[in-house]
Amino acid sequence: MALLQLLPSARHKDRKLCAIKLFNRKKVMEKDMMQYLESEIRIISRIHHPAFPEIYEILYEPEWIMVVMEYLCNGNVIELIQENVFFTYDEKIAIVKRIAEGLEYLHKRGIAHRDIKSENIVFDGNFNPKIIDFGLCKENPNNLETYCGTMNYMAPEVIKTCNYNGKKADIWSFAITAHVIMTSQMPINYMSEAKFVHDVKKGKMTLKNYCIGEMRTLIDDCLMQDPAKRPSAFQVVLKLSQMLNINKEDAIASEKVVLPKLLSEKKFIARCKTKKFGAMLNKNFNIPHVMKLTPNVNFRRVSSF
The missing domain is CATH 1.10.510.10 (Transferase(Phosphotransferase) domain 1)
Structure with a gap:
């Protein structure tokens, strides 16, 4: 996954931190998981409720499918x-x-x-x-x-x-x-x-x-x-x-x-720190590549995790 900042645009009025969930099309196909991925994307596209993270964008590229979503910084x-x-x-x-x-x-x-x-x-x-x-x-x-x-x-x-x-x-x-x-x-x-x-x-x-x-x-x-x-x-x-x-x-x-x-009134500091999840990031993927692939979505790099 990657942590980026979604900058103001016509579609997104506010500057927001967001997480990107990445799916490598080739690996999904190799594991015969495409039907499950399609089902997941279809369902999350229908969901609009405070009990679920907000989905900002779903981006389809030749090698990747990317779900841009609300960044949840305080852990599970x-x-x-x-x-x-x-x-x-x-x-x-x-x-x-x-x-x-x-x-x-x-x-x-x-x-x-x-x-x-x-x-x-x-x-x-x-x-x-x-x-x-x-x-x-x-x-x-x-x-x-x-x-x-x-x-x-x-x-x-x-x-x-x-x-x-x-x-x-x-x-x-x-x-x-x-x-x-x-x-x-x-x-x-x-x-x-x-x-x-x-x-x-x-x-x-x-x-x-x-x-x-x-x-x-x-x-x-x-x-x-x-x-x-x-x-x-x-x-x-x-x-x-x-x-x-x-x-x-x-x-x-x-x-x-x-x-x-x-x-929302709790007196805790949100843990908006980069987590040590670098190993989860596919080595063939990098954040500038995401930004290049998505010219219609205005991102600023924050970190990867």
Whole structure:
């Protein structure tokens, strides 16, 4: 990937930092992944919601396909946990709610994400969470059989490779991610994929819910073994909204000034530093080349990562 600055133009009024996701056409074809890339690009072109990064441009060149998107400078959930970034309980609920709103948005449009996990929840400069990585997204996800996702986040029915509903599988993955956000711990933690798959198929999967109160109940509901018994994304959003309102009322009743802050008001310095991802940048690619390839988009080089 590359970090560039999108300069003011007729299409883009503001000077913005942006990230460019690069796809080498030859390598995509060699790996027989073009259908997945086309699906990802088609889906991200349809998405316009605060729970997802903004897409500025999709550029098609002879050797490269480039997605110019919002730069998310504050890392993912796991990185923030490792850096001991502190969120209040209500801020955590607000983060989880925004993720659920993103899922509701996708599900209403007949799309399942299929890879919701802590690493795919990334924060912008104001610590607003964004769902990323649409490579496994599936339209019309009602009768799926594909074994896909990330170990410890995959719903049991996905692992068993029986017909499954992608939306209900998303709810399971969402619950695992929400648990990590709320407690900084995984409710499922297998080191061996073989052991994980074995226990799931035998109905012996070890799962520990460390959440408290209504959040514990919500997580339990989302982790029901029977997908039909899990709530919809809409029901999850409704429940989280009720939880935030209850917390506000409790704070007012006790005369404590602990109302949830807007995430944009957090007093943290955004980590807009170049990350050490140079090895990820294809050695045959360089930023001046991108700028030369895209004369209709006004860039200024910042760095590569």
